[in-house]
Amino acid sequence: MKYRTLGRTGLKVSVVGLGTWQLGGEWGKTFGQSEVDAILDKAAESGINLIDTAECYGDHLAERLVGDYLSRHDRDRWIVATKFGHAFNGFMDRTDRFGAEEVKAQLIASLRALRTDRIDIYQFHSGSDEAFLDDGLRQALDDARRSGMVRNLGVSIRGAGSELQVREAFGRGYGVLQVVYNRLDLRAESEVFPHARRYGLGVLARVPLASGLLTGKYEPLDKFGPDDYRSKLGPAEIARRVRAADKLADDELPPGVSRTRWALAWCLRDPVVTAVIPGAKSPMQVVENASAADLFSVKTP
Numbered sequence: 001m002k003y004r005t006l007g008r009t010g011l012k013v014s015v016v017g018l019g020t021w022q023l024g025g026e027w028g029k030t031f032g033q034s035e036v037d038a039i040l041d042k043a044a045e046s047g048i049n050l051i052d053t054a055e056c057y058g059d060h061l062a063e064r065l066v067g068d069y070l071s072r073h074d075r076d077r078w079i080v081a082t083k084f085g086h087a088f089n090g091f092m093d094r095t096d097r098f099g100a101e102e103v104k105a106q107l108i109a110s111l112r113a114l115r116t117d118r119i120d121i122y123q124f125h126s127g128s129d130e131a132f133l134d135d136g137l138r139q140a141l142d143d144a145r146r147s148g149m150v151r152n153l154g155v156s157i158r159g160a161g162s163e164l165q166v167r168e169a170f171g172r173g174y175g176v177l178q179v180v181y182n183r184l185d186l187r188a189e190s191e192v193f194p195h196a197r198r199y200g201l202g203v204l205a206r207v208p209l210a211s212g213l214l215t216g217k218y219e220p221l222d223k224f225g226p227d228d229y230r231s232k233l234g235p236a237e238i239a240r241r242v243r244a245a246d247k248l249a250d251d252e253l254p255p256g257v258s259r260t261r262w263a264l265a266w267c268l269r270d271p272v273v274t275a276v277i278p279g280a281k282s283p284m285q286v287v288e289n290a291s292a293a294d295l296f297s298v299k300t301p
Contacts, residue, residue, distance in 0.1 A: 001047025002293045004274045007202030008175045009152045011079055011120065015268055016290050017050030018043050019206060019279040023065050024057030026091060028228035029281060036065040042283035044077065046290035052178075052204065052277045053114075054083040054125060054156075055106050056094050063113035071115040081176075081204070082110050083125035083156050092229055098124075098131035100140040107144055121176055122150040124165075126158035132165050138172060145173075154178055154204070157192070166192050170199035181205040181273065183214060183248055183266050184241060193272045208267045208276040209260060213241045216249060216259040257295065260285075264292035 003012045018039070023031050040051075053062045063082060070078065084106045086094040097106065110119065122144065124132060131137065132155070144150040154176030155169050161179075169177060177196055181188040182205070196203050209215055211230055220239035224231040230238065249259050252266075267276050280286045 013050040014048045017277040019277040020053040020062040022279040023062035026229045040069045042286040050079045052081045056086040056088040059088040060113040067115035079120045081121035083123040085125040085127045100136035123154035123156040129164045166195045176202040178204040182210045184210045202274045205267045205276045214245045214263040261292040265295035
């Protein structure tokens with residue numbers, strides 16, 4: 001594994017982290033604690049030290065599964081990132097909860113679920129610009145940092161992007177930007193990376209495998225079940241993305257390299273990207289993801 005410093009936070013994070021949306025039950029699979037333990041054991045063995053989760057991956061479900069593991073292992077070896085701003089109602093159904101008092105309650109719930117006394121990166125989760133600019137929320141987050149319950153703040157920017165949140169993040173105390181970035185979606189290069197470089201912000205690239213569609217595991221006509229969020233994309237969009245991924249792989253894939261490793265390493269070629277945070281449904285996928293770090297030399301911004 002290789003490591004980069006996450007912007008101004010000073011945190012040394014593995015360039016490949018572990019995303020956990022899949023643990024919340026919206027990726028066509030329900031996870032038991034033993035399965036999560038095996039995934040996290042393999043992540044630790046592979047040198048991964050960054051876990052990214054959220055309050056609404058299930059109703060704190062992913063956090064609880066991670067927290068159970070952390071309670072039985074060395075918490076200090078892990079950098080734990082989670083998010084705030086939503087109440088989970090059901091499959092792909094959330095309600096915004098960005099009020100100051102609501103976020104205070106979410107923070108306590110996340111700490112309890114994760115079985116920890118601090119969150120290393122606490123991220124504003126795909127909210128509106130109005131919520132982002134709320135001074136009451138800003139005060140609540142400042143209080144959380146002063147108390148030691150939160151070490152650093154981040155902004156997980158919704159897929160459609162928010163130029164305002166990227167531009168104003170540093171001035172409002174946020175040190176990390178989490179953005180959609182992969183070989184099929186390059187918007188972050190023009191919309192996010194210049195601001196990250198200017199202000200020394202860490203960048204976490206989510207969906208680096210384009211929800212698995214870059215891996216070569218799927219055909220254009222494949223369908224996902226109703227309990228898999230990818231079914232919401234629709235068959236035409238899935239087919240378009242798979243065909244685009246196939247074309248890119250034909251043109252760019254190095255000999256002897258899996259498409260998964262290539263896609264993750266491609267995101268990391270620019271040192272402004274501190275880490276990628278792919279999900280994994282098995283220990284085998286963790287190993288393949290982690291091995292992407294072997295394909296490049298670490299550079300710092």
